[in-house]
Amino acid sequence: MKNDLTAKERMAIPRHDMPEQSPEIRKNNFEEVPLGYSEETAIKEAQRCLQCKKPKCVQGCPVNVHIPEFINKVAEGDFDSAQKILLDTNSLPAICGRVCPQETQCEELCILANKGEAVAVGRLERFVADTARLKAETSASQKTEITKPDPSARKIAIVGSGPSGLSCAADLLQAGYNVTLFEALHEAGGVLVYGIPEFRLPKSIVKSEIDALLAKGANMITNAVIGRLYTIDDLLDEEGFSAVFIGTGAGTPKFLNIPGENLIGVYSSNEFLTRVNLMKAYKSDARTPVIRGNHVAVFGAGNTAMDSARTALRIGADNVYIMYRRSRTEMPARIEEIHHAEQEGVKLDLLVNPLEFKGDDKGWLKSVVCQRMELGEPDDSGRRRPVPIEGSEFETQIDVAIIAVGTSSNPLIRQTTPDLPMNKWGYIEADDDGITGKKGVFAGGDIVTGAATVIEAMGAGKKAAAAIINYVSC
Amino acid sequence: MPYKILEKKTLADNVISLWVEAPQIAKKRKAGQFIILRPNDKSERIPLTIAGVKKDAGAIRLIAQVVGDTTRELADLNEGDFIRDLAGPLGHPTPIKNYGTVACIGGGIGVAPMLPIAAAMKEAGNHVVTIVGARTKELLILEDELREASSEFIITTDDGSYGEKGFVTDVLKKRIADSAKIDFAAAIGPVPMMKAVAAVTKEAGIPTIASLNTIMIDGTGMCGGCRVTIGGEVKYTCVDGPEFDAHQVDFDELQNRLGTYREQENKEEHNCKLEGKV
Numbered sequence: 001m002k003n004d005l006t007a008k009e010r011m012a013i014p015r016h017d018m019p020e021q022s023p024e025i026r027k028n029n030f031e032e033v034p035l036g037y038s039e040e041t042a043i044k045e046a047q048r049c050l051q052c053k054k055p056k057c058v059q060g061c062p063v064n065v066h067i068p069e070f071i072n073k074v075a076e077g078d079f080d081s082a083q084k085i086l087l088d089t090n091s092l093p094a095i096c097g098r099v100c101p102q103e104t105q106c107e108e109l110c111i112l113a114n115k116g117e118a119v120a121v122g123r124l125e126r127f128v129a130d131t132a133r134l135k136a137e138t139s140a141s142q143k144t145e146i147t148k149p150d151p152s153a154r155k156i157a158i159v160g161s162g163p164s165g166l167s168c169a170a171d172l173l174q175a176g177y178n179v180t181l182f183e184a185l186h187e188a189g190g191v192l193v194y195g196i197p198e199f200r201l202p203k204s205i206v207k208s209e210i211d212a213l214l215a216k217g218a219n220m221i222t223n224a225v226i227g228r229l230y231t232i233d234d235l236l237d238e239e240g241f242s243a244v245f246i247g248t249g250a251g252t253p254k255f256l257n258i259p260g261e262n263l264i265g266v267y268s269s270n271e272f273l274t275r276v277n278l279m280k281a282y283k284s285d286a287r288t289p290v291i292r293g294n295h296v297a298v299f300g301a302g303n304t305a306m307d308s309a310r311t312a313l314r315i316g317a318d319n320v321y322i323m324y325r326r327s328r329t330e331m332p333a334r335i336e337e338i339h340h341a342e343q344e345g346v347k348l349d350l351l352v353n354p355l356e357f358k359g360d361d362k363g364w365l366k367s368v369v370c371q372r373m374e375l376g377e378p379d380d381s382g383r384r385r386p387v388p389i390e391g392s393e394f395e396t397q398i399d400v401a402i403i404a405v406g407t408s409s410n411p412l413i414r415q416t417t418p419d420l421p422m423n424k425w426g427y428i429e430a431d432d433d434g435i436t437g438k439k440g441v442f443a444g445g446d447i448v449t450g451a452a453t454v455i456e457a458m459g460a461g462k463k464a465a466a467a468i469i470n471y472v473s474c
Numbered sequence: 475m476p477y478k479i480l481e482k483k484t485l486a487d488n489v490i491s492l493w494v495e496a497p498q499i500a501k502k503r504k505a506g507q508f509i510i511l512r513p514n515d516k517s518e519r520i521p522l523t524i525a526g527v528k529k530d531a532g533a534i535r536l537i538a539q540v541v542g543d544t545t546r547e548l549a550d551l552n553e554g555d556f557i558r559d560l561a562g563p564l565g566h567p568t569p570i571k572n573y574g575t576v577a578c579i580g581g582g583i584g585v586a587p588m589l590p591i592a593a594a595m596k597e598a599g600n601h602v603v604t605i606v607g608a609r610t611k612e613l614l615i616l617e618d619e620l621r622e623a624s625s626e627f628i629i630t631t632d633d634g635s636y637g638e639k640g641f642v643t644d645v646l647k648k649r650i651a652d653s654a655k656i657d658f659a660a661a662i663g664p665v666p667m668m669k670a671v672a673a674v675t676k677e678a679g680i681p682t683i684a685s686l687n688t689i690m691i692d693g694t695g696m697c698g699g700c701r702v703t704i705g706g707e708v709k710y711t712c713v714d715g716p717e718f719d720a721h722q723v724d725f726d727e728l729q730n731r732l733g734t735y736r737e738q739e740n741k742e743e744h745n746c747k748l749e750g751k752v
Contacts (some may be wrong), residue, residue, distance in 0.1 A: 184561065184692065185561075185692060186512060186519075186558070186559035186561070194692075194696075223559050223560060223561035225561055225562070225564065225693070228502065228562065228563055229498055229502060229561075229563070230498070230502075251694070251695065252695045252696065252698075252710075253697070255698070255708065261708070262701060262702075262703060262708065262727055262731065264730060264733070264734045267698075267699075268697060268698040270696055271698055271699045274696070274697055275691065279518065279519070279691070285516055286516055287517050287543050287544060287547075288518045288691075289735040289738045291734070291735075362730060362733075363727065363730030363733075410694065410695050410696065411695060412694060412695065412713060415713075
């Protein structure tokens with residue numbers, strides 16, 4: 001099929017919505033909310049792309065996916081070629097198509113965004129990756145053979161199997177290196193499996209993307225806590241690795257540091273989501289318990305806060321509040337996630353600052369005391385600073401509180417690698433190519449930048465892979 | 475990585491000892507450290523302190539008391555079976571050095587993690603006085619091995635069925651009252667026991683560590699479920715502990731938090747029993 005519409009014809013096509021489960025139904029299940037484009041819709045949406053000669057969208061992508069090229073193949077109905085183009089730069093397209101904030105990356109820079117609505121790059125990426133996966137799953141002949149890495153190739157260790165580690169591994173495998181990933185948990189994927197909920201990113205998709213890496217010869221060692229089982233120096237000096245990439249993420253939860261935070265029922269979002277996602281507490285045959293509150297307050301307003309609130313609803317809460325000290329415009333979550341949460345019945349309680357958790361004599365959380373805020377002058381972040389309103393304190397009855405106000409660096413590698421330079425917040429100091437102050441050690445993702453997005457971590461993993469190849473071949 | 479059960483023994487009613495193949499952990503582990511395991515792929519992750527090591531055999535020893543689903547699933551495994559997941563060694567090791575005289579005070583299942591600490595303290599040149607408590611004679615475990623690892627070994631039972639009648643703190647208080655020299659103490663056991671020991675040693679001015687066994691998921695500082703209050707500051711047992719200055723631990727909060735899922739577990743057990751009868 002030819003993709004030969006005129007610019008005028010392309011611009012006449014409206015952006016296509018993606019069908020999704022209705023809020024009333026989905027708030028009671030863990031199945032994915034958006035259902036994906038049909039072939040027909042995908043082709044129509046792809047036809048909207050103006051095929052710019054100097055595409056700005058590509059610059060907006062941390063891994064510079066060849067966006068117009070893959071979309072052109074979708075418009076032509078050649079989905080296999082579209083997938084090949086995606087995989088050239090992005091080893092995890094089914095994941096990125098779902099969790100990337102396209103509206104602030106590729107789609108924000110789309111020429112059509114100025115004149116109306118951007119091409120739905122993320123939805124098309126998702127469509128292509130899903131189509132390729134379904135095809136591979138249904139055709140037995142397509143079964144990929146497991147490539148054995150060349151034993152004589154240099155060994156590279158990757159610490160952490162989240163987005164940065166996976167993308168770094170993919171590029172190193174492509175270049176023929178012998179890659180071993182060390183994962184501290186019992187399952188590979190990092191934040192993709194413990195953090196992001198099933199209804200936003202089905203774990204079967206994560207698994208299939210990881211399986212594809214394993215088929216290319218990656219060696220995955222789970223239950224391997226680096227810093228304890230092996231130190232970074234052990235890997236370089238004793239285990240025969242020529243280089244190490246550290247992509248451990250910024251995994252330690254921040255708390256509010258207010259009284260009562262150790263009461264029973266107060267969770268970090270990490271703990272709450274890990275219990276439900278990784279340990280499957282929502283399933284009846286899983287042994288890991290979680291407190292299923294009736295009245296749940298989530299503190300914070302990023303994507304993790306939305307994930308926590310929507311998860312709390314799904315495991316049975318009657319009321320879920322997002323309590324945030326600024327206003328709606330300052331909420332860091334993707335607009336789509338806020339929209340989904342509100343549709344499902346999550347209540348936004350904005351300009352509210354928690355002061356204290358109160359509990360009963362057995363140590364169980366019973367309520368939170370908050371005060372109302374108003375917006376003052378802009379602060380360092382450029383957002384208007386929330387200022388307390390005198391005498392506005394109020395108390396809300398809750399039985400579960402979920403703290404989703406960010407993460408900080410994990411101390412394990414810091415404690416055991418004294419000669420690896422870190423900044424004052426405990427993040428590893430690395431340049432744009434992931435080169436650290438310790439020979440043979442590279443780093444990227446949240447452990448360098450602090451909490452960021454999946455695709456930014458993947459971009460850092462790719463850059464580090466290039467730097468590692470350069471380092472070991474010198 | 476395989477985590478094969480090389481040897482399984484029953485030490486007391488509902489208390490099992492396992493030697494598990496885990497060569498790299500056996501190589502790396504030091505006294506006081508723990509692991510997190512999952513018996514099967516539906517199980518919860520639970521922390522267990524490493525009770526011993528055979529470096530040559532690449533094996534670590536785990537001792538567990540069956541108290542809930544996960545420990546039951548672990549106890550259901552036999553020699554030759556595999557533990558699904560096992561991660562470690564986690565936490566900081568015990569600060570082993572020559573203090574002079576060290577009191578190692580263990581209660582209940584807590585005497586198991588005390589065994590490698592007592593042995594390491596003795597090897598470091600300390601005079602090790604081990605005081606272990608059990609409710610009754612039948613529940614006392616590792617008697618011979620602890621005696622071997624200690625310079626002096628004292629048993630107490632709540633009911634007087636073996637050793638001295640009373641609590642470990644009674645023996646400790648008496649020794650302190652008799653002006654026996656104790657330079658350092660380590661306490662591992664039920665929270666009320668550790669709290670009582672801490673109160674006694676604080677009054678006597680003896681530096682004391684307590685090894686805390688909290689609820690945990692990942693064991694790497696990622697979930698914060700294991701947080702405890704130490705001297706008014708929040709600490710993570712997994713990466714900051716598991717041992718803390720016993721005089722600074724908020725034991726009441728710890729006891730409360732350990733009860734987080736007790737109701738849910740009891741309810742499940744209750745249901746199971748009902749189903750069994752039908």
